Amino acid sequence: MTAAAPRAEEARLADAVLGPVWRGGRFFAPAFALTGLGTIVFFLLISYTVVRGIGVWGNNIPAAWAFAIVNFVFWIGIGHAGTFISAILYLFEQRWRSSVNRFAEAMTLFAVAQAALFPVLHLGRPWFAYWLFPYPATMAVWPQVKSPLPWDAAAVSTYGTVSLLFFYLGLLPDLAAVRDAAPERWRRRVYGVFALGFRGSEATWRHYRRAYLLLAGLATPLVLSVHSVVSSDFAVGLTPGWHSTIFPPYFVAGAIFSGLAMVLTLLIPARRAFHFEDIVTRADIDRCAKLLLVTGLCVDYGYLVEYFLAWYSGDPAEIGQFFDARPRGPNAALFYLMVLGNVLAPQALWSARLRKNLWLLFVISLLVNVGMWSERFVIVVMSLEREFLSAAWADYAPTYVDFGILAGSFCCFLLLFLGFLRFLPSVALSEVKEARHAGARGRGGE
Amino acid sequence: MTELLLAEFDGPEALARAVRAFGGARIPGLDAHTPYSTEVVRDALGLPESRLSPWVFGGGVIGAAGAYALEWFLVAHLYPLNVGGRPPHFPLGFVPIAFEMGVLLAAFAGFFGSLAAGRLVKLWDPVFECEGFESASQDGFWLRLGGEALVRAAPDVEGRLRELGARRVQRVEASA
DSSP states (O other), X not given: OOTHHHHHHHHHHHHHHHHHHHHOOTTHHHHHHHHHHHHHHHHHHHHHHHHHOGXXXXXXXXXXXXXXHHHHHHHHHHTHHHHIIIIIHHHTTOGGGGGTHHHHHHHHHHHHHHHHHHHXXXXXXXXXXXXXXXXXXXXXXXXXXXXXXXXXXXXHXXXXXXXXXXXXXXXXXXXXXXXXXXXSHHHHHHHHHHTTTOOOBHHHHHHHHHHHHHHHHHHHHHHHHHHHHHHHHHHTSOOTTTOOTTXXXXXXXXXXHHHHHHHHHHHHHHHHHTTOTTTSOHHHHHHHHHHHHHHHHHHHHHHHHXXXXXXXXXXXXXXXXXXXXXXXXXXXXXXXXXIIIIIIGGGGGGOHXXXXXXXXXXXXXXXXXXXXXXXXXXXXXXXXXXXXXGXXXXXXXXXXXXXXXXXXXXXXXXXXXXXXHHHSOSSOHHHHHHXXXXXXXXXXXX | OOEEEEEEESSHHHHHHHHHHTTGGGSTTEEEEOSSOOHHHHHHHTOOOOXXXXXXXXXXXXXXXHHHHHHIIIIIIISOOOBTTBOSXXXXXXXXXXXXXXXXXXXXXXXXXXXXXXXXXXXXXXGGGSTTGGGGGTTOEEEEEEHHHHHHHOSSHHHHHHHTTOSEEEEEEOOO
């Protein structure tokens, strides 16, 4: 093969990935307008909540935790697939990850940004959120570090920061590529500043590679620890439906499951819109679908164990929670949505033929997203609606502010994701080139 | 005035041959610029492994130990409070935050260490003055000869580079 052939192929690849950065796309303007409008409504409702207090939400005793905590757990779960795909698959040398890892990492960052908002708003007086951190306070009352709630603050802020560092480090060679290929001077300057003077020198690459590997190694236990800590918020409490040792692994599996579903939800339309068919191949999507099935089965196993433990405990409150409140209680519809999305829908992925149908895969990924949000509602709200004393039972009803903030957080997430697609290379260009070069060498028997 | 000589090759294999021909990274002033990290060029240069790992480990240990000490100082020493019968010094409860802070500081050490060791955050470099060097982040593989490497390579370094397959050879001023 002549040297010109791979160069031409690399030029085509660069044009495909960087094209949206230079040229944009017809759908960007309406998409930005729509999600921007939703984001404005989101911040208006947040402002209304901060001014009036969380009495404008539907949560009240006994369901003191409701939409805000459901949304927090949902978004932080979505954020897990990014690190899973980037870090864990990197450590296992799964080269196919390079076509989807940038999508997943960006999704992680924006999901964690949404997640971090909710516990702060739920404080009621968000301007005191800094009390969660051990700042030098004159009142000498310190965060109670034996409670899982300050663990959450440490885990989520660490996860967000490490994910950002990992994302930015991976982006550096591609920012340099954008800087060098930019048609206008102002773009070269702006991307040049963010590329930090990356020159592709081998003296840089050797430290870069080591740092990337070490960050992948550091991010891997974070994937497992963050949702374990989040699950401790529930498992440490005595509430029926929460007090279970299965929670940490069950939450981690659920997080990766929901995150992979969101990756597919975003990847399938973006791949089509940007004509990334050669980069994000059918085989890559098939692998994501298989991972979705496997993690879905882990979640289903978690459901089975939860039900078994409730029955085996012989505790009437636990048995009532699982066998009566959930399937026959006031919000039973969400329980059945959970079963549909997380148990039934992913079973279609056993079939290789159905996995090849991208429309079906997209619908399944949406159903899983809905199912996982419902699961968090089932765990958080239904458990609180039916605690030990039947005299204290009450039903929960969300308000328009709850629904508005939930919808707004999706708009804000999509707005940030659109910004990523428009202004940054959405596929890890240097990694794809490296994987292709390694593949070509392997085929050449060198 | 010092000079740099930059030569562009079509692929990593051609660049690796040129790197070997000029003595590899043992010669000060010789480096390679590539759009992605490649094993062939790495082997040809023969640079030692990065020594970031001990720094990252140190960052992790300092983060974890510092967080644990702070937790003890705050809730076991300054304001001991009995919550749920747990002792003021409760190692199991102190672990999650200590672990998270260990990971955080290790990640900071890895990230900022790689920027410092890789000589990044330097927005201008003489190589940017070279015409066509933009391809180093796209599809071009560049050899950089400066200082002792350039002195040793003379005379007729351009001719040798062209024999080795360089498609473009350029000299730029290295003094900032």
